[in-house]
Structure formats: C-alpha cells, structure tokens
Amino acid sequence: MRARWFTLALVFASLPSVAAAQAMDVRERSYVNSIRVIVGSPSTGHWAPAYGVRGTRAQQEQTATTEAMRLCAANPGSPTDCQSLHIFGPGAGCATIARRTGRIAGASGPTPEAARAAALAACQQDGGRCTASTVVYCFR
Numbered sequence: 001m002r003a004r005w006f007t008l009a010l011v012f013a014s015l016p017s018v019a020a021a022q023a024m025d026v027r028e029r030s031y032v033n034s035i036r037v038i039v040g041s042p043s044t045g046h047w048a049p050a051y052g053v054r055g056t057r058a059q060q061e062q063t064a065t066t067e068a069m070r071l072c073a074a075n076p077g078s079p080t081d082c083q084s085l086h087i088f089g090p091g092a093g094c095a096t097i098a099r100r101t102g103r104i105a106g107a108s109g110p111t112p113e114a115a116r117a118a119a120l121a122a123c124q125q126d127g128g129r130c131t132a133s134t135v136v137y138c139f140r
Contacts, residue, residue, distance in 0.1 A: 038106035039068035041079035098123035
C-alpha cells in the first residue's frame with residue numbers, strides 16, 4: 001500500500017499544476033515617467049503595448065500609439081482592426097488586456113492583479129465572459 005501511495009504521489013508531483021499554468025508573466029519596465037498605450041485587435045485577440053518617453057504628453061501618446069499599432073498589425077494574420085484600448089501613465093502602474101471572441105479591452109492598476117481585474121471588468125461590461133491575459137506590463 002505504501003509503495004502504491006508513493007508512486008501515485010510521484011505521478012501527481014510530476015504533472016504541471018493548474019496554478020502554474022495560470023501564472024502571470026509580469027514584464028517589468030523602468031520608464032515610469034512615460035505615457036503607455038495598449039492597442040489590440042478584436043477580431044484576432046492580438047495586442048501590443050508601447051510607450052513614449054520624449055516630448056509633451058501628446059507627443060509621447062502619439063509615439064506610443066503609432067508604435068503599438070505597428071506591433072499589433074505585425075501579428076500573425078496582419079489584423080487590420082487594431083485600435084487603442086487603454087492609455088496610462090506617467091507614474092508607476094501595470095496594464096494588460098482581457099478578451100473573448102470579437103471583444104478585447106485594456107486596463108491598468110497599481111499591481112498586476114489589479115490590472116487583470118480591471119481588464120476583466122472592462123471586457124465584461126456587456127455581460128459576456130472574458131479571459132484576462134497572463135502577460136502584464138508593469139512600469140515601476
């Protein structure tokens with residue numbers, strides 16, 4: 001009986017955990033004084049963040065939006081419906097997206113968890129069920 005229990009424990013220990021599969025990929029950035037933009041495609045679910053660091057707020061926003069649009073359109077399938085989802089900064093904060101078929105929303109918060117919760121709330125405003133991205137960009 002002990003041998004069977006030990007073998008079973010080894011089998012379960014070797015399987016990836018559900019928590020590990022849902023682990024966040026927090027990507028730290030140091031440009032805390034930048035303006036950040038998240039752009040995404042509702043049709044494909046692809047998204048891209050970018051930031052602007054020079055010039056006025058309007059110039060930084062334009063630079064970030066242009067770069068994020070370029071990155072979004074460069075995704076597989078070359079989506080043509082990329083749109084600005086969320087603009088945030090300057091200051092410390094994190095941002096990500098949530099999506100479902102035909103819908104994508106971006107949001108920010110002071111922590112990765114808060115950003116994911118805000119993105120889910122923004123995506124689910126119409127009552128549909130969305131999934132938050134595991135990738136979160138943080139500027140600190």
